[in-house]
Amino acid sequence: MAVISYREALRAAMREELKRDDKVVIMGEEVAQFNGAYKVTEGLLKEFGPKRIVDTPISEAGFIGLGIGASMLGIRPVMELMFWSFSYVAFDQIVNNAGNIRYMSGGLINCPIVIRGPANGGTNVGATHSHTPEAILASHPGIKVVCPATPYDAKGLMKAAIRDNDPVYVMENTILYNDKGEVPDEDYIVPLGVADVKRVGTDLTIVAHGRAVITSLKAAEILEKEHGVSVEVVDLRSIRPLDEETILASVRKTHRALLVEENKPFCGVDAQVAYLIQSKAFDELDAPIHRVSSIDAPQIYCKRMEDLQMPNVERVVAEALKVLA
Amino acid sequence: MAKPAVLTHPESLKRPAGPSEYAKDPVNASLSKAEKIALYTKMARIRHFEQRCIRIYQQGKIGGFLHLYVGQEAVAAGTISLLGKHDHIITGYRDHGHGLMVGMGMNECMAELTGRVTGCSQGKGGSMHYFAPDKNYWGGHGIVGGQAPLGTGLAYAVKYLGLKGSCLAYMGDGAVNQGAVHEAYNLASLWDLPVIFVVENNGYSMGTSQERSTAHPGCLAKRAEGYNMAWDVINGHDVYEVRAKTAIALKRAHEESKPTVLEIFTYRYFGHSMADPDKTYRDKEEIKEYREKKDPVLAFEQELLREKVLTPELSLQINEAAMAEADKAAVFADESPDPTVADITKHIYWEEDNRGPKTTSRGTIIFE
Incomplete structure (x- = not known):
């Protein structure tokens, strides 16, 4: 390895x-x-x-x-x-x-x-x-x-x-x-359509893809250390095909979901994921599903503002606490 | 109403058709009597197939768009009659003539128009999307000019695989102002790809004449010079001329792996599609003149009668057989079953249609 x-x-x-x-x-x-x-x-x-x-x-x-x-x-x-x-x-x-x-x-x-x-x-x-x-x-x-x-x-x-x-x-x-x-050094593939639980937890499911996974993992650590919350992070890896079962299994366990992506919110990937959870695990939810996306505007040039426009650790932690409230 | 624009086809085309100057070209002189009759038969079959389509369309049995090839038969017939095992073709949405020329059956073609599961694309493509990859026919593409890069890619693959072949990428005169076509030209020439871009210039991009659409009308093939490519112009009413000049481009593709642009002057007798009432942008007299004096099927019939290859009796027999074949295809297209609701979600993904332990896909790929 x-x-x-x-x-x-x-x-x-x-x-x-x-x-x-x-x-x-x-x-x-x-x-x-x-x-x-x-x-x-x-x-x-x-x-x-x-x-x-x-x-x-x-x-x-x-x-x-x-x-x-x-x-x-x-x-x-x-x-x-x-x-x-x-x-x-x-x-x-x-x-x-x-x-x-x-x-x-x-x-x-x-x-x-x-x-x-x-x-x-x-x-x-x-x-x-x-x-x-x-x-x-x-x-x-x-x-x-x-x-x-x-x-x-x-x-x-x-x-x-x-x-x-x-x-x-x-x-x-x-x-x-x-x-x-x-x-690994040996030959392997990651099949399309298989999500990966990047962090195991019991209180909240965060579904993310791409770099939002890394942001979410950092947020999960803070949530555990500073707020005593156990967060599960599901990395979609593949958008289409989509591993619906892994998402649903995690939500059935934690009963709370936060969806994080770097897209703008309108018709983002998480709109589909939110629909999936409410249609197939509605009774499992103890709180409404929340989302963290990029602020809905064309990407701003100014670096200081761009960092705030996109999902960052602070925004993910804050939104997670709302789902857990 | 504005006066209809004047068609910018070359003056030479406005002369009545006569004996072909290209009858003695080796590529035509070498044709046997049977081969000439077969070529004429194919042109007649396209003509009668398309004319039969009009009736079915008017009966309301063909949905969507129907772009007819009537008047342009010599282009597909002349070019495709030259092709060999490793020569491929791809075209735009006026694609029925090419399909029949490569050997697709009238039944599968007609049934595709009526959206039947017996159609060449099982009722999933329609008039604009015929495909027969087993006959080197890669469609049938709906977006103007979008097929030009694909055809260039087919030629790239032929070259990559070390085969002596080519791809003929057809388009209409309306496509030459699309960016994708220019990008394809550049790549074809830059990489010495064996592609022949065939511009079927019927004078009108939908209802807009070249005068109104193109900064330098009457000169579409010459744009090849901007890409350091060979080019030629062809009278598309003379199937012998189409063959003679296309053969030169094919040789260039096969021997030198070099692209060519061929502009073939032709004319369509019906509107852009059946949805076009064809009343606003050209004179009825113009259509009449082409029909009566330049018709490619009649011109080739006359040529073969002069050569004593055809007799009036044999010609009648060929045309009646083509009409009967089209009639039978119309019945087949009418009586064939529709695809099922379950068929709607088939043929989207290879991996999904063949899912198993060895395929790469898991998870949900067709959503509720």
């Missing part, structure tokens, strides 16, 4: 899958010669050469569409978006073409593509570069979305995504790239 960073875990996943399957191709802006805008693909060009690791022009609709077309003929492209925010110029390709082709062809055509890159705020870059489109994309049947929070999950989910025969969109987080964690 090695301790490696989230970035290294993603790279290791891609390297292993490149070795395992010669149809896997890495493609995106600056992924090859530049070694990746965020260095996730560093060294891969040297190891695998320009046929497998391909630099594209700044042309998201073009190269994402090209990857989708290639995947229909059996290539397994892993496409990097420098930011998921840039997916918006390729939206027709990502939604209409990748997401619908299997359905509209009555199951005749598959699209085994992975699109990956960071999707997060909190980096002081303003509204255009801070989108978190997991809820938007996961609302389309035909598309799968995962949001790893730890190096272990990043590697396991990335490998599962590459082997999956459907379009899988992996949403990473630049703030997590340097986070370190234990990752």
Whole structure:
């Protein structure tokens, strides 16, 4: 078991899958010669050469569409978006073409593509570069979305995504790239649609995904130390498919739920999770479900305010105490 | 009402059709008598299939949009008749002619229009979304120009797999102003991909003539120069010319792995779709002139009569057989069952349709 960073875990996943399957191709802006805008693909060009690791022009609709077309003929492209925010110029390709082709062809055509890159705020870059489109994309049947929070999950989910025969969109987080964690040396995958209880507790369930998991874990510690509350933290890991059973099992145990995500509140992932809990575990609840999301505005540039706009430990603790009141 | 815009097709196309200058081109001269008859038969089948669709549409049995290919038959027929094992095609929503040309049956095509489970996409795609990947036909795409990057990707895959093949990515003249098309052009040329972009220029992007939609009308293929790509223009009323010039682009794709833009001048006799009353943007006289003087199916019939490949009797027989086939398909499409409610949630995900210990997915993926 090695301790490696989230970035290294993603790279290791891609390297292993490149070795395992010669149809896997890495493609995106600056992924090859530049070694990746965020260095996730560093060294891969040297190891695998320009046929497998391909630099594209700044042309998201073009190269994402090209990857989708290639995947229909059996290539397994892993496409990097420098930011998921840039997916918006390729939206027709990502939604209409990748997401619908299997359905509209009555199951005749598959699209085994992975699109990956960071999707997060909190980096002081303003509204255009801070989108978190997991809820938007996961609302389309035909598309799968995962949001790893730890190096272990990043590697396991990335490998599962590459082997999956459907379009899988992996949403990473630049703030997590340097986070370190234990990752097994042997081959493993984290199946899509399996949540993970990152902390066991009895008084309150926090459901989160992506970096909100890390925030929630820190909040859980404070809640335990300073308020004597035992908090369970459920990391969704995968948005679609969604592990409903793990969420419900935790709520049935703690009878209270707080949902934390870095999305804006309207139609966020947690709107779906809240609906799930009230429809399938209504009688289990001892208090209304609460949410902590980003404050509902385009992402503000000012760093001091952005830190307050997004869920942070203080806000999560305060909201948890309201659920527990 | 504003005066309808003048169609910007080349002057040479406005001459009545005559003997093809391309009959002696090797790619046509080498066709056997049977192959020529087969090519004519396919064009006639497209014509009669589409005309039969009009009746079914008017009976209210086809929902949504219906974009007819009548008048454009020589484009699909000429280009697709040249293709081999590793040549792929993809197109926009005016996709019936291409489907019949690659060998899809009239039954599955007609039943898709009426939304039946016996349709090529089991009633999930409709008129704009025909697919037959077993015949290298990758659709059938509804969003203007969105298929251009996909076609470029198919060509990329052909090259990646080390195959001597190509992809013909068709689009209408309305697609050339879409960004995705320009991005596809750039990638195709930058990476030397064996893709042929076929612009089926029927003069109108829906109800907007090129004069009103395009900064440099009459010059769509030439845009290829901006991307360092070869290009050519083709009279799409002459199937021999379509074949002769497409063969050059195919050779470029196969031998040099280089892309081409082909602008094929053609004309549709009906509105953009059946929802278009076709009364505001072009003269009836213009349609009449094309129908009477430039019709690609009649022109090829005349050509083959002159060559003594066809006789009037044989032509009649071919056309009657195509009409009868379309009639039978209409009955099939009418009598086939609908998909079921349970079918609505099939074919969304491969992993879900095949879920087992070896698939990667768990959890809920179809929501209540």
